[in-house]
Amino acid sequence: MFSYCADPSSLEGLVWLSCYLTSGTHLLFYASFGTVLLLLAITAPIALLFGFGGAMASRSRIAPLRWFGGIYTSMVRGVPDIIFFLFVPIALDQGFEWVRHQILCDSDAPVRQGNDFVVCAAAKLPLNSAAPWVHDVYGIFLAVIAFSVVFGAFAANVLSGAMQAVPRAQLETAEAYGMSRAQVNRRVLIPQMWTYALPGLSNLWMILIKATPLLFLLGVEDIVYWARELGGSKTSAFTYPHPDWRLYYFLGILVFYLGMTWISGRVLDRVTRRLSKGQATMGGEALRKETPA
Amino acid sequence: MSCVQTIMDYGLRSIGIGERLLPRADYTLCQQATLIGSGLIWNLYFAVLALSFGFVLATALALAKTSPNPWLRKPADAFIFVFRGSPLFIQFFIAYESLVLLPRAGIDILGMTVQTSWLTRAWAGALIVLILNTAAYSAQIFHGALMSVPKGEVEAADAYGLTGWKRFRRVIWPTMLRLAWPSYTNEAIFLFHATTLVYFSGFPAFQQKGDALYYASYFADRTFNPFVAYPIAAAYFIAATLALIWIFGRVNRRLNRHLPDAASRIRYRPQLMR
Numbered sequence: 001m002f003s004y005c006a007d008p009s010s011l012e013g014l015v016w017l018s019c020y021l022t023s024g025t026h027l028l029f030y031a032s033f034g035t036v037l038l039l040l041a042i043t044a045p046i047a048l049l050f051g052f053g054g055a056m057a058s059r060s061r062i063a064p065l066r067w068f069g070g071i072y073t074s075m076v077r078g079v080p081d082i083i084f085f086l087f088v089p090i091a092l093d094q095g096f097e098w099v100r101h102q103i104l105c106d107s108d109a110p111v112r113q114g115n116d117f118v119v120c121a122a123a124k125l126p127l128n129s130a131a132p133w134v135h136d137v138y139g140i141f142l143a144v145i146a147f148s149v150v151f152g153a154f155a156a157n158v159l160s161g162a163m164q165a166v167p168r169a170q171l172e173t174a175e176a177y178g179m180s181r182a183q184v185n186r187r188v189l190i191p192q193m194w195t196y197a198l199p200g201l202s203n204l205w206m207i208l209i210k211a212t213p214l215l216f217l218l219g220v221e222d223i224v225y226w227a228r229e230l231g232g233s234k235t236s237a238f239t240y241p242h243p244d245w246r247l248y249y250f251l252g253i254l255v256f257y258l259g260m261t262w263i264s265g266r267v268l269d270r271v272t273r274r275l276s277k278g279q280a281t282m283g284g285e286a287l288r289k290e291t292p293a
Numbered sequence: 294m295s296c297v298q299t300i301m302d303y304g305l306r307s308i309g310i311g312e313r314l315l316p317r318a319d320y321t322l323c324q325q326a327t328l329i330g331s332g333l334i335w336n337l338y339f340a341v342l343a344l345s346f347g348f349v350l351a352t353a354l355a356l357a358k359t360s361p362n363p364w365l366r367k368p369a370d371a372f373i374f375v376f377r378g379s380p381l382f383i384q385f386f387i388a389y390e391s392l393v394l395l396p397r398a399g400i401d402i403l404g405m406t407v408q409t410s411w412l413t414r415a416w417a418g419a420l421i422v423l424i425l426n427t428a429a430y431s432a433q434i435f436h437g438a439l440m441s442v443p444k445g446e447v448e449a450a451d452a453y454g455l456t457g458w459k460r461f462r463r464v465i466w467p468t469m470l471r472l473a474w475p476s477y478t479n480e481a482i483f484l485f486h487a488t489t490l491v492y493f494s495g496f497p498a499f500q501q502k503g504d505a506l507y508y509a510s511y512f513a514d515r516t517f518n519p520f521v522a523y524p525i526a527a528a529y530f531i532a533a534t535l536a537l538i539w540i541f542g543r544v545n546r547r548l549n550r551h552l553p554d555a556a557s558r559i560r561y562r563p564q565l566m567r
Binding site for chain 2: 077078079080081082083086087090091094112115116117209210211212213214216217224227244246247250251253254257258261262
């Protein structure tokens with residue numbers, strides 16, 4: 001990056017470090033922090049949407065939809081999320097390829113042959129001829145879906161709890177005013193549930209932050225991947241030889257996550273205060289006593 | 294090969310008893326179910342030991358956190374912040390990388406050589422991380438419960454002349470546990486599920502002795518079929534989680550047995566708190 005970095009072997013001390021920390025692979029490492037933030041930014045709203053759908057489905061009057069919602073909201077209670085992280089991307093990938101195989105290939109050969117999963121070249125996802133970045137984006141896409149499904153289930157759990165926590169009398173009052181079921185949902189239930197959902201959702205956000213290093217398990221080149229890659233001991237064959245520094249890289253990642261959770265904690269505390277204002281809850285009562293009108 | 298034979302060969306494979314080589318061909322349903330079930334031994338090992346040691350440490354931490362002495366309170370706060378604020382996955386990596394840095398030959402302490410190589414093995418190294426992790430989360434729960442112990446109960450204990458350890462053991466601690474128990478049940482479920490991370494995070498599965506998810510992903514990789522191995526693992530975990538909830542429910546009933554109403558209905562908070 002800097003002009004004096006042309007011959008790293010002649011450098012020493014801080015100058016060496018400044019060149020080392022701005023090498024091409026290190027820039028990729030710093031960019032991977034962006035990947036983590038991007039994943040958070042995309043996953044959180046999608047997961048919330050999934051969760052909302054799941055929670056609404058579990059209250060539905062149509063029995064199959066209700067069963068589906070019930071299973072979805074409770075699936076993370078019994079099964080470790082890591083199983084889903086391993087299962088969902090590969091299952092989706094095979095599902096997509098199977099569908100494409102049915103449409104695009106004219107062979108009648110079964111997709112599963114012994115221990116192999118075979119589709120014709122045209123049905124491959126991404127295509128063998130695709131550029132490397134397409135493969136990367138596809139990998140991240142599958143990861144986003146996996147995270148959204150799992151955290152959607154967590155969110156569904158929180159939201160259905162929150163919907164049950166809305167005082168029954170409020171809904172009955174709305175019904176007494178002649179509102180239809182949809183109107184009750186839209187005008188009373190959904191606006192009222194957020195304050196009950198917020199502790200759970202903020203906790204969920206923390207869990208989501210702390211789950212992002214699992215991207216590594218999904219084969220995405222994330223911060224854990226680069227920390228292992230860059231930190232491993234480098235012989236003199238490399239431009240910047242150094243012993244095993246993985247510990248320092250992981251400590252750096254630790255600091256990153258501590259900062260993330262600390263900032264999130266501060267922000268969420270403020271939001272909780274805001275939403276508790278005027279609510280008929282303990283928090284709202286405490287706020288009311290704090291500031292005498 | 295019959296299924297009974299498979300169970301004899303692989304039932305305890307995860308702890309090194311039975312057939313040495315993992316199955317290489319056909320991968321029958323019976324083989325998958327047996328090996329994944331055998332891996333569950335490790336999940337239970339980690340969960341039971343981490344929860345037992347973590348419980349004691351968490352109680353101490355929660356007390357330190359309430360202490361007016363900053364020399365006790367500040368370290369407890371820092372410990373809880375670091376372990377609750379960072380991903381368990383990263384904690385595993387850091388623990389492994391730093392345990393590997395310990396001298397191979399062992400450390401000389403007062404003329405005795407203390408071996409260190411066992412610390413890099415999952416059964417010890419990962420267990421330590423899990424203990425510290427669950428201790429931090431549980432300490433936060435216990436601290437919250439400790440803060441909501443009714444004042445009247447402590448005053449009543451004072452009136453009866455109970456002080457110090459006796460007051461804690463007979464009055465404060467049981468009430469703290471009773472209040473914390475629903476959240477603590479959640480934490481136990483989370484920790485049990487987190488044990489599946491061990492063999493995916495730095496700690497190598499020595500001689501292919503791994504946990505349930507390690508074998509499940511082994512089969513999924515070999516057969517290119519995630520639709521068999523992972524549901525089997527999921528079924529085992531659902532069963533184990535239900536057992537865990539049942540056990541914790543029994544404890545909850547015992548903790549609440551003096552209260553006429555609460556004992557009969559055990560309801561866990563719908564939120565997944567951690």
